[in-house]
Amino acid sequence: MPQHPGDPAGRIEPHFDNEPQGAAKPGGGIAARALAAASRAHDVADYLGGLNPEQREAVLTLDGPVLVLAGAGTGKTRVLTTRIAHIISQGKAYPGQILAVTFTNKAAREMKHRIGDLIGGNVEGMPWLGTFHSICVKILRRHAELAGLKSSFTILDTDDQLRLMKQIIQAEGLDDKRWTARTFASIVDSWKNRALTPEQVPEGEARAFGNGKGKKLYAEYQERLSILNAADFGDLLLHTITLFRNNPDVLAEYQKRFRYMLVDEYQDTNIAQYLWLRLLAQGNPNVCCVGDDDQSIYGWRGAEVDNILRFEHDFKGAKVIRLERNYRSTSNILAAASHLISHNEGRLGKTLFTDFEDPDADRVMVASSWDSEEEARTIGDEIEALQSKGHRLNDMAILVRASFQMREFEDRFVTLGLNYRVIGGPKFYERMEIRDAMAYFRCVAQPADDLAFERIVNKPKRGLGEATMKIVHGLARAERIPMMEAAGILCQTEELRPKARTVVKSLLTDFDRWRDQVETMPPTELAEIILDESGYTEMWRQDRSAEAPGRLDNLKELVRSVGEFETFAGFLEHVSLVMDRDAGVDDDAISLMTLHSAKGLEFDTVFLPGWEEGLFPHQRALDESGRAGLEEERRLAYVGITRAKHRARISFAVNRRIHGMWQSTVPSRFLDELPEDHVEVIEPNSSYGGYGAGGFGGYGASRFDNRDPFQSTYSTPGWQRAQRSRSSGSGGFEGRSRFAERNHRQGPKTIEGELVAKSVSDVPSGFSLGERVFHLKFGYGEIASIEGNKLTVDFDKAGRKRVLDSFVERH
DNA sequence: CAATTACTAACATGG
DNA sequence: TTAGTAATTG
Numbered sequence: 001m002p003q004h005p006g007d008p009a010g011r012i013e014p015h016f017d018n019e020p021q022g023a024a025k026p027g028g029g030i031a032a033r034a035l036a037a038a039s040r041a042h043d044v045a046d047y048l049g050g051l052n053p054e055q056r057e058a059v060l061t062l063d064g065p066v067l068v069l070a071g072a073g074t075g076k077t078r079v080l081t082t083r084i085a086h087i088i089s090q091g092k093a094y095p096g097q098i099l100a101v102t103f104t105n106k107a108a109r110e111m112k113h114r115i116g117d118l119i120g121g122n123v124e125g126m127p128w129l130g131t132f133h134s135i136c137v138k139i140l141r142r143h144a145e146l147a148g149l150k151s152s153f154t155i156l157d158t159d160d161q162l163r164l165m166k167q168i169i170q171a172e173g174l175d176d177k178r179w180t181a182r183t184f185a186s187i188v189d190s191w192k193n194r195a196l197t198p199e200q201v202p203e204g205e206a207r208a209f210g211n212g213k214g215k216k217l218y219a220e221y222q223e224r225l226s227i228l229n230a231a232d233f234g235d236l237l238l239h240t241i242t243l244f245r246n247n248p249d250v251l252a253e254y255q256k257r258f259r260y261m262l263v264d265e266y267q268d269t270n271i272a273q274y275l276w277l278r279l280l281a282q283g284n285p286n287v288c289c290v291g292d293d294d295q296s297i298y299g300w301r302g303a304e305v306d307n308i309l310r311f312e313h314d315f316k317g318a319k320v321i322r323l324e325r326n327y328r329s330t331s332n333i334l335a336a337a338s339h340l341i342s343h344n345e346g347r348l349g350k351t352l353f354t355d356f357e358d359p360d361a362d363r364v365m366v367a368s369s370w371d372s373e374e375e376a377r378t379i380g381d382e383i384e385a386l387q388s389k390g391h392r393l394n395d396m397a398i399l400v401r402a403s404f405q406m407r408e409f410e411d412r413f414v415t416l417g418l419n420y421r422v423i424g425g426p427k428f429y430e431r432m433e434i435r436d437a438m439a440y441f442r443c444v445a446q447p448a449d450d451l452a453f454e455r456i457v458n459k460p461k462r463g464l465g466e467a468t469m470k471i472v473h474g475l476a477r478a479e480r481i482p483m484m485e486a487a488g489i490l491c492q493t494e495e496l497r498p499k500a501r502t503v504v505k506s507l508l509t510d511f512d513r514w515r516d517q518v519e520t521m522p523p524t525e526l527a528e529i530i531l532d533e534s535g536y537t538e539m540w541r542q543d544r545s546a547e548a549p550g551r552l553d554n555l556k557e558l559v560r561s562v563g564e565f566e567t568f569a570g571f572l573e574h575v576s577l578v579m580d581r582d583a584g585v586d587d588d589a590i591s592l593m594t595l596h597s598a599k600g601l602e603f604d605t606v607f608l609p610g611w612e613e614g615l616f617p618h619q620r621a622l623d624e625s626g627r628a629g630l631e632e633e634r635r636l637a638y639v640g641i642t643r644a645k646h647r648a649r650i651s652f653a654v655n656r657r658i659h660g661m662w663q664s665t666v667p668s669r670f671l672d673e674l675p676e677d678h679v680e681v682i683e684p685n686s687s688y689g690g691y692g693a694g695g696f697g698g699y700g701a702s703r704f705d706n707r708d709p710f711q712s713t714y715s716t717p718g719w720q721r722a723q724r725s726r727s728s729g730s731g732g733f734e735g736r737s738r739f740a741e742r743n744h745r746q747g748p749k750t751i752e753g754e755l756v757a758k759s760v761s762d763v764p765s766g767f768s769l770g771e772r773v774f775h776l777k778f779g780y781g782e783i784a785s786i787e788g789n790k791l792t793v794d795f796d797k798a799g800r801k802r803v804l805d806s807f808v809e810r811h
Numbered sequence: 812c813a814a815t816t817a818c819t820a821a822c823a824t825g826g
Numbered sequence: 827t828t829a830g831t832a833a834t835t836g
Contacts, residue, residue: 103825103826104825104826105826131826132826133826134826157826158825158826233825233826234826236826297824298824298825300823300824300825301824301825301826401823401824402822402823402824403822403823403824404821404822404823405822424825461812461813463812463813464812465812465813466812467812468812576826577826578826594823594824594825595824596823596824596825597824597825615822615823618822618823618824619823620822620823621823621824636824658822659820659821659822
């Protein structure tokens with residue numbers, strides 16, 4: 001987002017120069033001495049008191065590289081924050097000389113808060129505590145010219161990124177269906193995760209995309225970004241690294257500055273982040289990385305578990321400290337998690353233990369339900385039961401694999417009147433009206449922002465359609481200038497039709513006027529003026545659709561939140577970097593979030609629904625990353641279970657709706673990897689028990705059913721046999737086999753995460769109109785229409801439904 | 812140029 | 827199922 005036009009970093013952070021270097025040594029500067037004395041008087045043991053010996057060592061070993069292997073719930077954040085407090089109170093460094101990196105804004109906030117508690121004061125003095133991205137932005141804004149940008153550069157979000165890429169793919173004359181922007185984005189992303197500029201990308205790798213034009217497209221994309229004075233998320237790191245490499249003096253400045261460096265969640269760093277850290281650490285070796293290889297769940301984002309495995313090698317003389325004493329969970333929960341994760345290979349290996357032995361503690365519960373709706377219902381009931389026993393909703397969470405699972409829970413909670421909050425769900429700043437409004441603001445702050453301009457030229461309708469924009473776009477491209485500038489030039493000529501010309505002219509003067517007001521007007525007021533004068537608010541007022549009032553509310557909320565910032569630019573930056581907003585934390589509500597965003601949190605009770613093959617482990621993880629993908633999924637399961645302090649409740653549904661069609665599922669292999677002694681299987685309630693015990697009605701595929709072949713873990717012969725028998729359709733488990741036999745079209749099947757077969761079936765269904773069929777969920781019915789393997793059936797009881805043919809049988 | 816309709820792909824995970 | 831885009835028509 002545009003930032004501080006004409007005034008770079010000065011306002012963003014304290015100046016480098018006026019801090020005494022000697023501060024690094026105890027007693028160096030007067031201020032340092034005073035600070036140290038003050039906190040010594042406070043009593044050092046104050047904050048060291050509650051630490052166990054390992055934690056204490058991790059805090060006290062200030063000099064030289066340290067790797068803290070911290071299992072789930074072992075007090076990792078505590079160590080980090082105490083360590084920072086210790087550095088400061090010992091006068092080893094100023095807060096401004098400590099670099100502390102986290103992955104999420106949430107974690108950064110939490111840390112700031114806790115440090116504040118420790119050293120008893122505010123922590124504005126920690127300007128370099130933040131996410132990799134926000135710290136990189138800070139550095140880039142200071143030295144933007146060296147990275148080929150202006151300090152006011154915009155940070156593009158994924159959406160803008162895709163639109164830009166699509167334009168570039170089309171401009172190259174490629175078919176944007178065959179070579180999608182999405183694919184290209186993920187390729188470019190993977191390059192940037194490895195800190196590769198267009199010149200550095202390996203020839204062979206780039207050729208695979210866009211008829212061998214991959215490299216050219218990447219270069220073109222970067223070129224466009226710099227014309228737009230914009231950077232995407234990957235660029236924030238990439239540019240900082242190139243900046244450091246090409247400007248040793250700048251690098252040296254930062255090396256000298258950061259006396260101590262701390263990295264949270266080190267297992268999630270990618271190559272670029274690692275290189276970034278290495279560059280800075282060349283100056284001094286006081287690097288402390290904290291992580292847990294068992295909680296590495298961002299491999300798809302380029303994270304290299306290797307970074308943590310190689311730490312001792314990369315940072316010579318590193319001290320490795322293990323934290324294995326868990327303060328969070330009951331022994332049942334720990335046992336379940338440990339047993340599950342032990343199925344992974346290539347771990348550093350930690351054994352969590354706890355003194356928290358409670359003979360009455362609940363075991364980990366595993367329950368099944370007929371379909372995802374019932375799953376939500378059951379969990380809802382259980383929540384209410386807990387609530388009536390005096391548990392608070394704030395102490396409970398539902399952790400799902402994919403966000404689409406949330407809907408059913410939301411629906412249920414609304415009908416129950418249960419308070420809930422979605423964390424990391426559909427984001428406020430991703431709503432259409434907010435993005436539109438933001439686009440207006442961006443155009444004001446950063447006139448070169450074509451993507452924003454294109455978004456709002458004709459919103460509200462101004463009669464500027466494709467034709468007009470094509471002319472503007474053409475000139476902009478030819479002259480390599482921003483579109484607004486091009487539009488301005490075109491207004492002086494005869495090229496645009498008179499009607500279009502006057503409209504464009506007035507829009508441009510509007511923008512000029514707003515731009516003039518940036519300096520003089522309070523941000524809130526300006527935001528309001530822009531939205532009013534542009535006619536954007538009016539557009540929604542005229543709109544008679546159901547969403548319109550809500551959108552107007554959101555706009556109001558947006559304007560209100562502008563007021564929390566001192567400058568307009570500061571607001572824009574916040575939005576682009578911090579997409580999450582703190583929801584109302586005051587009231588009691590159950591949290592609903594993905595497993596990914598649950599990392600680092602803990603709850604008394606944790607619900608883990610949707611443990612089904614294909615969903616968890618996710619099919620795509622298996623297909624795309626094979627065994628590694630499976631192991632990452634398993635780590636995700638581990639993260640999920642270890643979030644629970646007292647109760648973990650796992651469940652799966654026998655039927656789930658995918659793309660609006662009901663499909664039956666197979667229980668997750670992870671269920672079979674839980675230790676029987678610490679797990680309690682809840683009997684399915686009677687509502688669907690009618691299909692016979694041990695048959696389809698139970699969890700046919702689970703080893704909790706003693707007689708079936710799924711006795712053991714996925715790697716055993718039993719599992720493999722079962723998988724084989726399923727994919728060949730010859731009846732792995734009784735109840736289901738009568739459906740599987742006739743129609744073995746079950747999609748790609750995996751054994752141990754390796755792709756076995758991908759069947760793309762367009763075989764006609766073999767059913768005919770009017771035929772009577774039977775479906776497990778809906779009962780008897782008559783086929784109303786057939787499209788490929790999709791049937792529309794009028795069921796006697798359930799009404800008209802669309803189902804896959806493999807889930808009904810002739811009757 | 813805009814509105815309506817038809818079609819198709821998506822339901823990973825995030826800064 | 828639904829959201830997003832392409833094609834068609836006024």
